[in-house]
Amino acid sequence: MPKRTDSEYLAFVHGQVRALRRTAYLLCGDAHQADDIVQETLTKLYTRWPGISHVENIDAYVNTMLVRVFLDERRRGWWKVALLDWLPERSAPPPPSPDDRSMVRSALMGLPPRQRAVVVLRYLCDLPVKEVAQRLGCSEGTVKSQCANALDKLRAVFDTTFPLTQDRL
Amino acid sequence: MTYEERDMSEEDRAVQLLRTMPDEPPSPSTIDIPRTMAEGRRRRRARRWSGGVALAAVTAVAAGGGTVAVAALREPAPPTPAPSPTASTVAAAPAPAAAVPVPKDCTVTLLPSGDIRKALVTSGDPSGRYLAGRVYPPSGVHTVLWKDGVLQPRPPMPGADASWEDINSSGVAVGSSYSGEVQYAYVSPGKSVTRLHGGEASAAAINDAGVIAGALGKPYEGVPAMWPSASAAPVELPLPAGYTAGAAEAIGEDGTIVGTVEKKATEGTGYLWLPGGATRLMPMPTVEGKRATLFWPDSLSNGWVYGRAVLDLQEDGSRRFTSYRYNIATNKYEKLATPLGPPAIGAENGWILGTTGRYEPVLLAGKKVVQLPRYATMKEYQVTALSADGKTAAGYTTDTDDTEGVANRPLRWTCR
Numbered sequence: 001m002p003k004r005t006d007s008e009y010l011a012f013v014h015g016q017v018r019a020l021r022r023t024a025y026l027l028c029g030d031a032h033q034a035d036d037i038v039q040e041t042l043t044k045l046y047t048r049w050p051g052i053s054h055v056e057n058i059d060a061y062v063n064t065m066l067v068r069v070f071l072d073e074r075r076r077g078w079w080k081v082a083l084l085d086w087l088p089e090r091s092a093p094p095p096p097s098p099d100d101r102s103m104v105r106s107a108l109m110g111l112p113p114r115q116r117a118v119v120v121l122r123y124l125c126d127l128p129v130k131e132v133a134q135r136l137g138c139s140e141g142t143v144k145s146q147c148a149n150a151l152d153k154l155r156a157v158f159d160t161t162f163p164l165t166q167d168r169l
Numbered sequence: 170m171t172y173e174e175r176d177m178s179e180e181d182r183a184v185q186l187l188r189t190m191p192d193e194p195p196s197p198s199t200i201d202i203p204r205t206m207a208e209g210r211r212r213r214r215a216r217r218w219s220g221g222v223a224l225a226a227v228t229a230v231a232a233g234g235g236t237v238a239v240a241a242l243r244e245p246a247p248p249t250p251a252p253s254p255t256a257s258t259v260a261a262a263p264a265p266a267a268a269v270p271v272p273k274d275c276t277v278t279l280l281p282s283g284d285i286r287k288a289l290v291t292s293g294d295p296s297g298r299y300l301a302g303r304v305y306p307p308s309g310v311h312t313v314l315w316k317d318g319v320l321q322p323r324p325p326m327p328g329a330d331a332s333w334e335d336i337n338s339s340g341v342a343v344g345s346s347y348s349g350e351v352q353y354a355y356v357s358p359g360k361s362v363t364r365l366h367g368g369e370a371s372a373a374a375i376n377d378a379g380v381i382a383g384a385l386g387k388p389y390e391g392v393p394a395m396w397p398s399a400s401a402a403p404v405e406l407p408l409p410a411g412y413t414a415g416a417a418e419a420i421g422e423d424g425t426i427v428g429t430v431e432k433k434a435t436e437g438t439g440y441l442w443l444p445g446g447a448t449r450l451m452p453m454p455t456v457e458g459k460r461a462t463l464f465w466p467d468s469l470s471n472g473w474v475y476g477r478a479v480l481d482l483q484e485d486g487s488r489r490f491t492s493y494r495y496n497i498a499t500n501k502y503e504k505l506a507t508p509l510g511p512p513a514i515g516a517e518n519g520w521i522l523g524t525t526g527r528y529e530p531v532l533l534a535g536k537k538v539v540q541l542p543r544y545a546t547m548k549e550y551q552v553t554a555l556s557a558d559g560k561t562a563a564g565y566t567t568d569t570d571d572t573e574g575v576a577n578r579p580l581r582w583t584c585r
Contacts (some may be wrong), residue, residue: 009206009395010202013202014202016412017198017202020200021194022194025192025193026190026192028406029314031196035198035199035279038200038205038408039199039201042200042202042205043205043209043212043585045205045317046205046206046209046210047209047212047213048569049209050213051569052569055569075171085251089215095231104189104190105362108187108190112349114329119187122191123184123188124187124192138309138310139307139308140307141308141309142309143351150182151181151183154183154186154187158182158183158322162186
């Protein structure tokens with residue numbers, strides 16, 4: 001099988017970079033960190049590029065890499081400073097804000113990273129449970145239970161922030 | 170409501186609210202595609218040897234201001250070990266540099282992992298009888314232990330991303346896992362698994378006396394520590410002035426501990442805690458005429474520290490790795506016959522286990538590089554354990570695969 005070429009890499013990246021940025025932004029909630037995640041993911045991809053000619057679904061491959069870069073980086077703690085304010089267990093509930101969407105994002109960022117990744121991939125990237133499991137390297141059962149736990153936590157936040165009587169939806 | 174029902178609830182209000190979020194980052198992209206290629210090429214050259222640490226993308230910072238300047242031995246070692254006139258009290262004598270026997274008749278064996286093919290080895294003991302690792306059934310990954318190549322009925326370590334990082338010759342395993350975002354250290358003396366004292370912690374190594382080495386606190390921010398026994402409270406290992414974090418990584422049978430220490434916003438570099446309380450910042454070897462930026466220790470055996478010198482070049486921002494072993498008694502480095510991907514694991518007979526730039530598993534014996542046999546047609550390997558006599562090595566494959574992602578197979582090599 002021929003090795004993948006640089007022009008193939010560039011064509012792939014130009015086609016995918018916006019979608020990768022969006023996913024990274026949903027995962028980490030910060031545009032600059034999102035760019036760092038994508039930069040690192042693409043660097044990893046290019047490092048392996050000549051050797052992955054057997055990978056048919058490069059799209060899934062690179063998205064898996066992206067999620068792992070996000071989780072690895074979180075674990076290393078580089079971004080803790082930025083995220084600390086959002087951890088709901090440690091901080092008071094966020095004050096009401098005119099921008100409901102930023103409240104939604106704060107609630108999402110309040111989830112632990114793996115749970116957040118499950119929610120983003122499952123509900124915002126609309127991936128089937130099986131694919132979410134593959135990308136996170138866990139079982140389908142774990143994806144389902146993490147989804148359920150995450151939605152419980154989000155509901156608790158949303159029910160306080162957006163009472164149903166306001167009929168927003 | 171079952172998980173399945175909840176998961177499928179497309180109408181869930183929480184999900185609907187989530188979908189109101191804008192997914193387009195609010196600022197223009199700063200992604201530099203040419204830089205991904207430039208950096209990717211450099212990593213291909215460095216062949217992933219930088220490990221995760223290189224993600225920090227730090228500028229070159231000399232770690233050990235005021236350390237003893239020691240010229241590395243750039244030539245092959247003299248036929249006999251230099252006598253040690255220094256005042257060092259290290260008990261272990263260096264392994265002889267001459268007359269290192271060459272490994273012969275090496276064979277590879279796939280370790281059993283039940284019905285599950287994906288499994289790997291994370292560590293081994295000095296006798297070569299015990300190996301620890303993980304298997305990946307669909308129900309969830311868990312830790313396992315082998316004795317003489319047979320899976321043992323030992324309970325798995327609780328927590329996520331669990332890993333036994335070391336075992337001693339009595340089969341006592343130590344390691345760490347995550348409970349949520351918090352890492353805890355565990356010990357398994359046999360039929361049980363218990364958490365080590367000290368709260369948030371990681372355990373990296375245990376010697377045959379049962380002394381455990383690791384770190385207290387968060388990963389990459391914690392302080393080096395040791396536990397005198399599995400049930401003891403941890404003792405923080407002293408950091409040199411100006412250094413704020415670190416981790417112990419290996420412990421010798423005489424109690425010598427090697428690890429890394431770091432200043433704020435720098436990467437770690439090698440540090441020794443010697444029996445009797447003396448400590449030493451490892452000097453920097455001279456690589457290609459330049460003083461190395463950092464030294465990253467991988468393993469400790471018989472008075473030698475095995476690892477890599479990191480040389481950051483200001484001119485072009487590149488980072489180079491060179492494999493060395495360091496004689497604790499003589500305070501001198503010896504360049505290895507060939508660069509090794511991490512970890513470089515030394516044995517008492519002077520053999521060194523590592524991987525080549527093409528991820529092939531090799532044993533170095535002096536200047537001889539002996540390639541270990543491949544398992545089936547698998548091409549990429551990670552090595553994780555070498556017995557004290559050098560005759561038993563372990564590791565796993567890391568070939569990528571369409572269906573499996575990374576196809577890990579747990580392996581043991583034996584040589585004569």
